[in-house]
Amino acid sequence: MLALPQDSEFRGFVALSARLGADPLLVQAAGGNTSIKRDGALWIKASGKELRAAQADTIFVPVDLAGVRAGIERDEADPTAGRVQGDTALRPSIETTLHALLPQRVVLHLHSVNALAWEVRSDGEARVAERLAGLPWAWVPYHRPGLPLTRAVRAPAAAGVAVLALANHGIVVGADDCIAGEALVREVERRLAVAARPAPPPAAPRLAGFANGSGYRPAADPVVHALATDAACLAWARQGVLYPDHVVFLGGEACVVDDLAALSGAVAAHRARNGAEPAALLVPGAGVLVAARAPAAAEEMLRCQAEVLLRLPAGTAIRCLSAAAVGELLNWDAEKFRQRLAH
Ligand SMILES: [Zn+2]
Numbered sequence: 545m546l547a548l549p550q551d552s553e554f555r556g557f558v559a560l561s562a563r564l565g566a567d568p569l570l571v572q573a574a575g576g577n578t579s580i581k582r583d584g585a586l587w588i589k590a591s592g593k594e595l596r597a598a599q600a601d602t603i604f605v606p607v608d609l610a611g612v613r614a615g616i617e618r619d620e621a622d623p624t625a626g627r628v629q630g631d632t633a634l635r636p637s638i639e640t641t642l643h644a645l646l647p648q649r650v651v652l653h654l655h656s657v658n659a660l661a662w663e664v665r666s667d668g669e670a671r672v673a674e675r676l677a678g679l680p681w682a683w684v685p686y687h688r689p690g691l692p693l694t695r696a697v698r699a700p701a702a703a704g705v706a707v708l709a710l711a712n713h714g715i716v717v718g719a720d721d722c723i724a725g726e727a728l729v730r731e732v733e734r735r736l737a738v739a740a741r742p743a744p745p746p747a748a749p750r751l752a753g754f755a756n757g758s759g760y761r762p763a764a765d766p767v768v769h770a771l772a773t774d775a776a777c778l779a780w781a782r783q784g785v786l787y788p789d790h791v792v793f794l795g796g797e798a799c800v801v802d803d804l805a806a807l808s809g810a811v812a813a814h815r816a817r818n819g820a821e822p823a824a825l826l827v828p829g830a831g832v833l834v835a836a837r838a839p840a841a842a843e844e845m846l847r848c849q850a851e852v853l854l855r856l857p858a859g860t861a862i863r864c865l866s867a868a869a870v871g872e873l874l875n876w877d878a879e880k881f882r883q884r885l886a887h
Pocket of ligand 1: 575576639653655689713714
């Protein structure tokens with residue numbers, strides 16, 4: 545069993561991780577990760593673990609920092625393999641290499657809704673540049689999480705950047721201690737903050753009619769229904785998916801059901817195309833149904849999608865993940881492992 549350090553710095557890092565993880569506008573389910581570099585080790589969140597559980601559960605694993613960095617330099621297939629320190633079955637986050645590469649001691653990677661509301665726009669880079677002007681920041685074009693993203697971050701990391709805006713993904717903030725890291729996260733969030741548009745409420749009786757005997761239930765989180773009651777949100781949801789965790793937990797395609805008679809046919813067609821039943825059904829004007837068997841993470845991801853889309857002005861041009869990028873995520877072993885853990 546792995547023992548975590550108990551000094552005040554590490555306890556402060558754990559508390560900060562739990563605090564950030566408890567904010568659904570910064571972290572959803574097992575997404576996002578934090579790390580601290582100490583005494584030659586990189587302590588990083590384990591794959592599949594939730595940041596909000598940082599104080600209640602053991603969610604961090606130490607890896608040999610110099611070894612992982614050497615593995616990145618040598619282009620090893622998995623620079624973390626064999627470099628976990630201590631007796632643990634936990635696997636370090638898929639983003640471990642990104643954390644290792646950055647020079648700052650504390651690295652905070654968040655799937656910030658406010659950042660995503662800019663990063664999914666076609667004009668995202670220019671809009672973010674206006675808002676982060678004066679900070680040591682860089683825009684990072686979309687790459688699959690893991691080594692492809694790590695390689696894309698090499699140049700800005702070497703240039704001493706402290707804030708990375710990841711296209712269609714989130715933010716990374718680096719600082720020399722937890723207090724400075726949290727302050728920088730708050731500053732970035734303040735600059736990128738967008739108010740959510742109000743959305744029409746769900747049509748509960750109509751939605752209940754769709755749910756009856758379907759294996760789906762109305763979403764419990766009221767925000768989720770905006771995906772189907774707000775015409776602009778629905779149009780964007782039909783266009784495609786916007787960031788990696790959405791694909792991992794909800795698949796690569798929204799399932800829209802216009803009338804009750806079409807429900808079983810729509811589910812079967814979705815299954816035929818995607819190899820799995822949809823995790824959610826969007827009923828235009830009525831609301832969102834979630835598969836009764838879906839994990840809690842699915843509804844958290846739907847909430848994130850609604851929160852992002854409600855922060856886009858109507859008519860905004862968005863940039864979805866390409867079919868190739870979606871396929872890459874769906875066929876990715878490390879991510880399947882994480883998904884299995886999360887279920
Ligand atoms: Zn991420």
